[in-house]
Amino acid sequence: MSNPFIRLEEVSKSFGALTVVEGLNLEIGKGEFISLLGPSGSGKTTILMMLAGFENPSHGTIWAGGRRIDCLPPHKRNMGVVFQNYALFPHMSVSENVAFPLKMRGFSRTEMNGRVGKALDMVQLGALADRRPSQLSGGQQQRVALARALIFEPEVVLMDEPLGALDKQLREQMQLDIRELHRRLELTIVFVTHDQSEALTMSDRIAIFNGGKIEQIGTPTNIYDHPSTQFVAEFIGETNLVRGSVQGTEGLTTRVQLQSGQEVLVELGSNRLPKGNVCLSIRPERIKVGRGKISGNIITAVISDVVYHGDHLRLIAKTDGQSIVVKTDRSQPALSIGEEVQLFFLPTDCWVVGP
Numbered sequence: 001m002s003n004p005f006i007r008l009e010e011v012s013k014s015f016g017a018l019t020v021v022e023g024l025n026l027e028i029g030k031g032e033f034i035s036l037l038g039p040s041g042s043g044k045t046t047i048l049m050m051l052a053g054f055e056n057p058s059h060g061t062i063w064a065g066g067r068r069i070d071c072l073p074p075h076k077r078n079m080g081v082v083f084q085n086y087a088l089f090p091h092m093s094v095s096e097n098v099a100f101p102l103k104m105r106g107f108s109r110t111e112m113n114g115r116v117g118k119a120l121d122m123v124q125l126g127a128l129a130d131r132r133p134s135q136l137s138g139g140q141q142q143r144v145a146l147a148r149a150l151i152f153e154p155e156v157v158l159m160d161e162p163l164g165a166l167d168k169q170l171r172e173q174m175q176l177d178i179r180e181l182h183r184r185l186e187l188t189i190v191f192v193t194h195d196q197s198e199a200l201t202m203s204d205r206i207a208i209f210n211g212g213k214i215e216q217i218g219t220p221t222n223i224y225d226h227p228s229t230q231f232v233a234e235f236i237g238e239t240n241l242v243r244g245s246v247q248g249t250e251g252l253t254t255r256v257q258l259q260s261g262q263e264v265l266v267e268l269g270s271n272r273l274p275k276g277n278v279c280l281s282i283r284p285e286r287i288k289v290g291r292g293k294i295s296g297n298i299i300t301a302v303i304s305d306v307v308y309h310g311d312h313l314r315l316i317a318k319t320d321g322q323s324i325v326v327k328t329d330r331s332q333p334a335l336s337i338g339e340e341v342q343l344f345f346l347p348t349d350c351w352v353v354g355p
Contacts, residue, residue, distance in 0.1 A: 006190075008063075021047060024043075033205075142165075142174060175202055199236075238325065254352075281351045289315070
């Protein structure tokens with residue numbers, strides 16, 4: 001990135017003998033929506049806390065807007081923060097909660113009133129300004145927390161699992177609302193989540209963390225279609241990991257013999273040139289069940305289960321002890337458990353993710 005707005009250089013964080021972030025280098029562009037995605041304990045929340053100023057790096061530096069900020073207190077970093085538990089004051093009204101950051105910064109009452117009204121209208125809560133947090137739904141409380149984080153017009157908004165406590169329907173609506181605010185206000189957002197679907201839906205880029213380090217960073221499409229490791233392939237979405245050995249390579253296509261003895265072709269693209277034993281990632285929705293004339297890679301398997309999921313069917317097929325998951329639409333002709341089928345997919349639908 002030629003001119004990053006936020007830059008973390010060789011940042012590490014330890015708590016006693018435990019290192020939770022190690023040698024992190026990360027650049028974030030102005031106006032970018034980046035999600036930090038990973039399992040619990042992978043370091044993503046610790047990174048957010050260091051950006052906010054609630055934790056100090058054990059090593060390394062943090063820059064934002066061309067100035068070093070790791071030595072500044074939180075209130076001088078011009079960053080809004082939204083937490084999972086909302087952190088609203090129960091004894092204050094909605095408008096008082098939203099106005100609190102301005103009050104701490106010495107804004108006049110006239111300016112506070114104007115900004116509060118604008119912020120509440122922005123999150124569609126103008127009619128609820130006099131209510132207490134206990135009188136609001138979870139989604140409404142989250143909107144209040146978001147308005148409070150935006151009211152002093154921060155350069156960056158940091159969000160730590162902000163939708164984790166909401167039900168599925170409300171969560172999905174809030175995802176769209178936050179995306180719309182991001183685009184309209186041209187915010188720079190750093191979003192921590194462990195929800196893969198959420199990260200894919202909302203982000204310009206996703207950084208996948210594992211053991212305090214970035215395993216892979218890229219656009220949602222790039223990470224989903226071209227995972228660089230087995231960990232990424234399994235963590236982001238669902239995949240089939242199939243093992244085999246390289247039999248030969250011609251140009252950007254390599255031939256792999258699976259453990260079952262069947263062979264498939266893999267188009268490498270910009271992926272590394274594999275040798276010896278390899279592991280392939282094949283997404284379930286990329287695999288089709290063949291009937292009649294088919295082309296591409298073909299694997300013979302036996303159906304062991306058919307699961308109804310409303311908008312699609314989830315098939316489990318086995319070939320020499322290897323289970324393969326297939327997602328197919330409901331127009332698929334009826335399949336029976338124990339039926340032998342041919343599974344097919346293109347060379348571009350599988351990806352080398354490791355040895």
